[in-house]
Amino acid sequence: MRLSTKIYLATGAALLVGGLFFTANHLTSRLLADHGATLDTLGELERLEIALDEELFQGVFLLYTSFDPLHALLSAQRSELERLYLAVDEPAYAEAKAEVAHYAALVDRKEALILRFTTYNALIKNSSSHIPALSRRYLERFGSADTAYLSEIARITALVFQATKSFDDDLLVPLRESAERLAALTPSAEAAQFHHTFLAHTRVIADNFGPYHEALEAIRGLPNLRTLAEAKRLFLVAAEKNARDISHLSLMLSVLFVLCIGFIVFILIRLDREHKQLGTLHHQLNHAATTDPLTGLDNRFAFERAVNQAEHGTLFLLNLSQFGHINDLYGHAVGDQVLRAVADKLRARFAGTETMHLFRIGADEFGLYCHRMPEFRQEGVAEEVAALLEQAELQLGEHRIPLRVTIGLSTERPYLEKAHMALQEGKRGQRKVLSYSAALGLEARVAHNMHILDQIRRAIADDRVVPWFQPILNLSNGRIEKYECLMRIHNDAGEILRPDEFLVIAKEGGLYGELTRIMLDKCIARFRRTHYGFHLNLSINDILDPEVNRHLFARLTTHPEVARRLTLEILESEQVQNYAEVRDFIERVRAFGVSIAIDDFGAGYSNLSHVLHLAVDNLKVDGSLIRDLDRDPLAHALVETLMHMVTAANIRHITAEYVHNLQILEQVRRLGIHYAQGYHIGQPQPELVSVPFSDTDS
Amino acid sequence: MTLALRALLLLSCLGPAAQAAEPIRPLPREPEYDHPRAALGMRLFFDTHLSSDGQIACASCHIPAMGGAEPRPVSVGVEGRRGNTNAPTVYNAYYNFRQFWNGRAADLREQAAGPLHNPKEMNMEESQLEARVNGNEYRADFAAIYGERRYGLSEVTDAIAEFEKALITPNARFDRWLRGEIELSEGERRGYRLFKHLGCVTCHNGINIGGNSYQYLGAVVPMEWQEGMADRYAVTGDPKDKNRFKVPSLRNITLTAPYLHDGSQATLREVLETMALHNIGFTLEPHEVDALLAFLRTLTGETPAILRGE
Incomplete structure (x- = not known):
């Protein structure tokens, strides 16, 4: 019951x-x-x-x-x-x-x-x-x-x-x-x-x-x-008996009444006990919800509740640099030990101070919140914390683990967001400690990013994402045979945005795949009724994105003739984690007759062995090497070496970008490069330039 | 006079103690009764259709103008049937300790049922009575008092008894003298003293100057007893009750001739002499009769207010 x-x-x-x-x-x-x-x-x-x-x-x-x-x-x-x-x-x-x-x-x-x-x-x-x-x-x-x-x-x-x-x-x-x-x-x-x-x-x-x-x-x-x-006596006797009976009944009823009340009290006491147990449970759940189980510090939820609305506070946001590597290298068990050790150190240092409150904010982020800390002390405390964690290496079993921390600091609400901005900015600028301030322009950057994201979204909605075309010259016959398709966005103000203005933001905002799909559709539509070849840029993200993948193969299947004229330019500069997957992708698109080009080859991170394993058809030499070819003998030597190498690797086409004058064009031609593109040949335009190029002009 | 004596006298004037000496008490000035019920009772009292031949009402023998009694020796009922008793007055009957000459009814309700059923008086069957009082003439009046139901003897006697409670004759000169309102004449005072001196008051006392005990007619000099007379013997069958009657009230006595249970005494003087001889063994002197008559005349009260339409 x-x-x-x-x-x-x-x-x-x-x-x-x-x-x-x-x-x-x-x-x-x-x-x-x-x-x-x-x-x-x-x-x-x-x-x-x-x-x-x-x-x-x-x-x-x-x-x-x-x-x-x-x-x-x-x-x-x-x-x-x-x-x-x-x-x-x-x-x-x-x-x-x-x-x-x-x-x-x-x-x-x-x-x-x-x-x-x-x-x-x-x-x-x-x-x-x-x-x-x-x-x-x-x-x-x-x-x-x-x-x-x-x-x-x-x-x-x-x-x-x-x-x-x-x-x-x-x-x-x-x-x-x-x-x-x-x-x-x-x-x-x-x-x-x-x-x-x-x-x-x-x-x-x-x-x-x-x-x-x-x-x-x-x-x-x-x-x-x-x-x-005598009648009176008899009456009294009977009345007395009557009264006795009734008083017995009364007594019985009052005992029964007391029993009922007692039972209610018993139930209420039990109810109260259950209530207390629920209270304890509630307390435990609350504790569990606000405590990080690994370190025993208050968690982010507790931080939001305790601090985010507070005034006159200072938040030190500590980030363990390269903590992912520790996990990868030693395994998660050691990673957890590291986090516990960091927490213990911080606790040991700040436990006694009432105005200091420690939190574990994220996987490798700790928060130290202080109430009313004078400004002149803030940097000192941050440096003390950094020194505390970095000076002595952690000794965990046989491992000696060095720690590096970055600290973002904020004295304004919302503390966490602003400390985070400072932290990111600090990382970017290789600074150990950075205080947030409006002067850093972090907000403006965020606002700009939001603005761009908004513009991208609206451009997608209003069909204002368009391909522009830059001609590519075949140096062996002097004809424009191909075009590189470059993305442009018409914003609300009628301005035209170039990819370097929005592509990184689109990637962060998860819109990159969508943009690629639009470019693919529009380019196919544009080149279907021509005989030109065309290049389309594809990031590693796109290759790994199942949506983009599905879309791409669907189009290749419906337009087999167009597919044979398509070259996908993969940005080599990006870090590729899983070459097997990329290789698999390349094999599948090549089955449709699609060519693969490596973009910006020779820039920063080129990994020759990887490139050679990908069995690409086409290399685009990085613009930074071509741009100064006419003035920089070292660039010339580099390109020359590159040419020997790729020729040996049996790569059929080499394309030079940034060919912006005749001298460079001549040099490129002499170096045996097969294709050239750049302002000297033709700028990107919204339409295909059908006028035949004469390399003797100008 | 000493203070204590004066206080004693003052005390003796206060309260009933002062009047307790007199064996006769005055009637109340205003009778207490339920007016609607008494009004209905009055209709019934005067209704000749409460008799089998439609000729006799209660009022046929208890005639208001005749002191609530009748002027003939014995009552005459339906079809001219003669009874053997002179109807006693209905006035102040409420104060009698029993009703009828021989006290066979305990109260007025019981009394009222008697003549209604008596074959020599109103001779009503229960069913005839009910048919009469449940008819159109009476229904509304009964319903107003007793609610909707079938009415019978119980309601009829109740209403009549209530009416009789109103038949009080207040403010007799003697009552007013008792209350200290007036002075009686010397003759009247002498009559009253003689009344007590001769021992009349031994039986004729209380508020009704009689009507509160059974006594012998011919207590000292026995009177002839006849079979079938309405004495106590008719009720109890005890030989000691022969010629034993309820003492009649002397109020309004000058109005209620003829006298005695059988109406055998035509005048007050006559009955006084009879009573003096048989009940106290004396032959009254003429001046004694005059004095007693003077006193008896002071016992006549006012006609009951309800009969005067007040």
């Missing part, structure tokens, strides 16, 4: 359990509130019982009183009882409920007794108050003549008083006897009505006081309060 899923699940569980927990809490508090309300109801019922009894005894005590309060209390008791019934109407309170039902029955019984009591009470109160009044009235009306009668009335009056005040049923016995005796007496006729009334009241007391007393005792004997207390 994914970590995030786990966290969601655990959070969900925690929320659920938390929700349950709070619901349980809510239930608990509601239960407590209900519990409290029920206890209040029980308390109220208790109070009502006592109030009812008080009211009842007030009724016993007073002669007359309103019955309304009794009914109000009974009614209140009913509604409280109903509330209590609802409160205990749950399985958990079954026992309490049974006791409440018992109590309700008692309430019914008590009410019935009270209603009965109110009837008896009225009878007893009225008659017991009328009997003394009647006695008084008898005396008033009939005097004290009938003493026996009067005595009986007085006895009854006294007994009624005693009986109703003592609540002693024993006293009713003499009362009843007295009533019998009185009934047996015959009062005077006038007192007959009185007699009747007095007896009636006496009998009311005699007959009803017993049941009255009984009803009162029955009420007093009812175990209402006890039953209520």
Whole structure:
């Protein structure tokens, strides 16, 4: 399961359990509130019982009183009882409920007794108050003549008083006897009505006081309060159990909640650990990305990040001269050791200085960056570094390896680019240390190069790359038989650029192949409908370029007749790494009848054995030898020697360039050279010069 | 007077303690009830179509102009059927602890159901009653109060009982005297004192001056008992309950002749003498009757506001 899923699940569980927990809490508090309300109801019922009894005894005590309060209390008791019934109407309170039902029955019984009591009470109160009044009235009306009668009335009056005040049923016995005796007496006729009334009241007391007393005792004997207390006890027991259950549930839920939270915390801690591991990994990757694994120095990426935006810095860019040779000679293992040794030396020298920062910028380039280094110290430091690396030879195993360094220095941004320019310029000028400055014109050169490149690109796009043709004179018959095709570019300004202005730049800019292809196509098109031979320049680069190769052979295949008139001039001055490949190429083009010429033969780097192995048809003697032929006897001797040699090597055609006057032409002819070209014969022009050349002219 | 005595007197004037001495309490000036329900109850109360022959309404026997009671000895129901009981007043019946002469109904709702079903009174079948109150005349009124459902006896008695809560007759002179608003005449005061002195108040007490206990008719000098009379015995079958009735209220007593459960006493003077003889064993002197009558006349209150269209 994914970590995030786990966290969601655990959070969900925690929320659920938390929700349950709070619901349980809510239930608990509601239960407590209900519990409290029920206890209040029980308390109220208790109070009502006592109030009812008080009211009842007030009724016993007073002669007359309103019955309304009794009914109000009974009614209140009913509604409280109903509330209590609802409160205990749950399985958990079954026992309490049974006791409440018992109590309700008692309430019914008590009410019935009270209603009965109110009837008896009225009878007893009225008659017991009328009997003394009647006695008084008898005396008033009939005097004290009938003493026996009067005595009986007085006895009854006294007994009624005693009986109703003592609540002693024993006293009713003499009362009843007295009533019998009185009934047996015959009062005077006038007192007959009185007699009747007095007896009636006496009998009311005699007959009803017993049941009255009984009803009162029955009420007093009812175990209402006890039953209520028992119901309360049972309720409390059940409520306590209830509360215990709920608190157990709460406890369980809170434990579960804590567990969920704990699990989340556990997951978060793990997540944090993973996060830290990722952080470490990130740090390691960052370190790896910014550190050169071989030397342990910060790499170019680190340099770009740390330095390129910084102000007031100085960058020393160290280049190990001829490091490629070390690799070739001793192998890469030793090459790596050399780099490590250089790094160690630099580190040993600059490790303690906080303002110096070392980088390995390229394969054989190291950077030393300093912050705010005074200008007067810069050259000193550069020379110190050079001396540090060059003074003692490196001793690696049995090899003693001398080191040469060139240092480019820049104090302006972009440091690396400018230090690099200074370095290149330093190499060019054989200087060990060179500081970049605008005065070096390095930028202008770069800008010029960019400008030329741009012009070449646009010329290619706008079809402004064109061949010009310089006639080549056959010295044996004085006829123009061939032309050398020379590349020209019309730039935007309408100027015409010569190859020495753009060819090197085109080569650096990777446009050389394209230009060759255009020249090939245009020259073939131009010479297809003529009978002239034509020379086309081809560099070693072209020969090794598969694109140019493919293009060339495709054209040779489609134009076999033109191919036989084509001579490819290979620049001999260029360094040829792989003669086998060149030889292979030459064999393949010769199969199409193409001739091969070596251009600028006799200049700087001529390697005779190589040339002879290439089995070329044609040699073009370097212009520097021809140019001064009329003035320089040494040049004459050199050309003469050359002629002997090539003749011996069975090379069929020799061509002289730079033939710029008649004397030279004559000398060339005398030296046995077969072809000549130069300003004396004809300048390069955009069109073929068809006018026959007379070497006797001018 | 000492300070302590003065304080005691002051205390005795405060609160219910001062009035608690009187066993009779005044009615509230304004009855509390739900007006829409009472209005519906009033329509039902006066509706003769709640009887089987369409002739008898509640108000046929509880006549507002006759103190909420009836002037004939016993009620006459549908088809002229005669009962055996004089209809007790509906005024202030709310304050009775039970309803009917023998208290067989616990409250007004229970009471209202009685005459509706009694074959000698309104004689309504449950289905007839429902057909009536679910008809067009009543539907909207019932719906406004009880919501949309089928209405029956429960809603009818509820509305009627609510109407009866409004049938209170406040501001009787005696009540106003109790509240200290007016003075009673010497005769009236003597009547009230006699009322207490003779022991009438022993049974006729409380807010309704009766209606809060069961007592014997003929407590001292027994009266003849007849089979089938509406006494407690008819409810309990207990021989001790023969001739035992709910004590009637004395409020508006001058308006509700004839008197007693069977309407056998045509005038107030008559019933006073009967009650004096049988329940306290006395023959009243004429001046005592006059005094008591003077007191009883102070118990007449105002016609209930709801009947005056207020």
